[in-house]
Amino acid sequence: MKKLRNEIKILACSLAIGLALAISVAAYTYVYSATHQSDIAGNVIRFHVVANSDSHADQVIKDIVRDEVLAEFEGLLHRTDNIKESRQLLKDELTAIQAHAEAAVRKLGFEYPVEAQLEVIFFPTQVYGGFAFPPGMYEALQIVIGEGIGRNWWCLMFPPLCFVDMTSTDAGRQQLADTVGDEAFRLLTHQDENSPVSTEVRFRIVEWWQNRGR
Secondary structure (H helix, E strand, O other), X not given: OHHHHHHHHHHHHHHHHHHHHHHHHHHHHHHHHHHHHHXXXXXXXXXXXXXXXXXXXXXXXXXXXXXXXXXXXXXXXXXOOOHHHHHHHHHHOHHHHHHXXXXXXXXXXXXXXXXXXXXXXXXXXXXXXXXEEOOEEEEEEEEEEOOOOOOEEEEEEEOOHHHOOOOOOHHHHHHHHHHOOHHHHHHHHOOOOOOOOOHHHHHHHHHHHHHOOO
8 A cells, every 4th residue: 555655646746747847847847938939020010912802914913002001112221120110110101102192093994992001910931032031920011902812922021022032132131131030030031050959949939939829
């Protein structure tokens, strides 16, 4: 009987240690995910254009609206390297951005309503140039065309990398590196720096926590 009680105590102790370890790992990974996703999301403004539908015509309209808005307002975000000032500039020009996007749709002969908003929305994992952005809530200048149920397109309004080929210029990469923290930049580029846990695994941790409940 005494032996059985000892075995039960050992089992209970082992379970308690295992549970404590699991809670510690979960807490650490959650904090890691929240910290570095927030570092990325808190330092960028995305540009998001959502098509009316997936039809060929609507996808063409989406691409033209994207090009027209970027061409018209290209210089806007180059006036500052400060996200707060960039956000204010976008707010100040929001009516003009919507009007310009709407004019592009009308010029193509369509009467779809167009709405432009600067808001915080959820994005899934997405690859842009040489960067993999984890899922989560991001601030975005979003243009929705018509019903807004078609495939979308996005880039970075701040830093203003919609205007840079990030896959071929060191300037684009450096701009983003200067904007987010070192660990966040390693997550974006999947670059390891003598870490016992690969960046791929760390990215998946962030991805899992941010997608949880979605």
